Amino acid sequence: MTDQMRRIALARRPEGQPVPDDFLLERGPVPEPAAGEVLVQVTHHSLDPYMRGRMDDAGSYAASLSIGETMIAQGVGVVLASRAEGFAEGDSVTGMTGWASHAVLRGGELRKLDSRVPATTALGVLGMPGFTAWQALREYGRPKAGETLVIAAATGPVGAMVGQLAKAQGLRTVAIAGGDEKCKLALDKFGFDAAIDHRAHGDAASLRKALAEVCPDGVDIYWENVGGKVLEAVMPLMNIGGRVPVCGTIAWYGGGASDKLPQVWRSILTKRLSVNGFIIFDHWDAFPDFLDEMTPKVAGGEIAYLEDITDGLDKGPETFIAMLKGGNTGKTIIKV
Numbered sequence: 001m002t003d004q005m006r007r008i009a010l011a012r013r014p015e016g017q018p019v020p021d022d023f024l025l026e027r028g029p030v031p032e033p034a035a036g037e038v039l040v041q042v043t044h045h046s047l048d049p050y051m052r053g054r055m056d057d058a059g060s061y062a063a064s065l066s067i068g069e070t071m072i073a074q075g076v077g078v079v080l081a082s083r084a085e086g087f088a089e090g091d092s093v094t095g096m097t098g099w100a101s102h103a104v105l106r107g108g109e110l111r112k113l114d115s116r117v118p119a120t121t122a123l124g125v126l127g128m129p130g131f132t133a134w135q136a137l138r139e140y141g142r143p144k145a146g147e148t149l150v151i152a153a154a155t156g157p158v159g160a161m162v163g164q165l166a167k168a169q170g171l172r173t174v175a176i177a178g179g180d181e182k183c184k185l186a187l188d189k190f191g192f193d194a195a196i197d198h199r200a201h202g203d204a205a206s207l208r209k210a211l212a213e214v215c216p217d218g219v220d221i222y223w224e225n226v227g228g229k230v231l232e233a234v235m236p237l238m239n240i241g242g243r244v245p246v247c248g249t250i251a252w253y254g255g256g257a258s259d260k261l262p263q264v265w266r267s268i269l270t271k272r273l274s275v276n277g278f279i280i281f282d283h284w285d286a287f288p289d290f291l292d293e294m295t296p297k298v299a300g301g302e303i304a305y306l307e308d309i310t311d312g313l314d315k316g317p318e319t320f321i322a323m324l325k326g327g328n329t330g331k332t333i334i335k336v
């Protein structure tokens, strides 16, 4: 094959927030599939906040990337050559391709895409982020009609799905998002009942005051996506018996966990809260049920979604760095 494979590798470990020099674009021959393997031409790959953790050496719930290794990502693409049963040239598939133009994966590591919906939905609304929302809301949020749910990063793929599922179950949904445009999207596209711009509030006390106004009956579910100032603002507003599914703490992914944590911790006691950390990778058994239920709803327009697609594999590092700071509007995707 004359084509070249391009991939983005981890060049070095970031200190704090990643910078472009932490990544390296490499070129090489397109790999050949061995018996049982499939060669995929990647058309799009996902960018997700969890990838920041994989760049560190520190032990976490998943293995670190090695220096020189291709950055991890789920991708979608088309089969170029197959030596695995069940896959043929031209099939649309998804798997952990990495930030790369081509990937060789075992047949068992790939899934064929559903033609009722665009391929890129497998990375967001009908992929890991959407599934995270669907699974953890029912398991750890335990929503009940009439309750109030608050969520930050509300227009991202996790937040938008949590908001829509909660709203459909009769909850009052309150979005926290960065900037006017995202607040408007939260209200108009994702049906939140209220939206607050966290950037307009310099500290937690000011944000809490604004939240209290739009949560007159307190907060029953705080879906934790960000940590930091938002966490500090919401916790004292929790109702007794409230639930806090702890999904992510992106405000701290570059370091700097707040020293206000002890105050937040006390709210867990005084409000008798159920705080559940979870990692969606432990729940894959339920993924087929999620797809069965949600694919027709996405195909029929009942569930709205938004994708932020950047053209060019080489744009991955800057797009990822921007996403971690809120530069994305919707699910962040690279068109390879």
Ligand code: NDP
Residues within 6 Å of the ligand: 048, 049, 050, 128, 129, 132, 152, 153, 154, 155, 156, 157, 158, 159, 176, 177, 178, 179, 182, 198, 225, 226, 228, 230, 246, 247, 248, 249, 250, 251, 252, 278, 279, 280, 281, 323, 324, 325, 326, 327, 328, 330, 331, 332
């Ligand atoms: P998004 O696409 O929503 O991107 C991240 C968003 O976080 C940014 O757009 C920004 O939104 C917001 N943000 C960044 N920094 C801050 C800050 N300091 N304060 C407040 N908001 C901030 O991400 P996802 O929907 O993919 O993921 C949401 C969260 O869920 C992440 O923390 C992620 O790590 C976590 N996650 C956890 C999983 C698990 O298994 N536990 C699985 C999947 C995701 P804005 O501009 O609106 O502030």
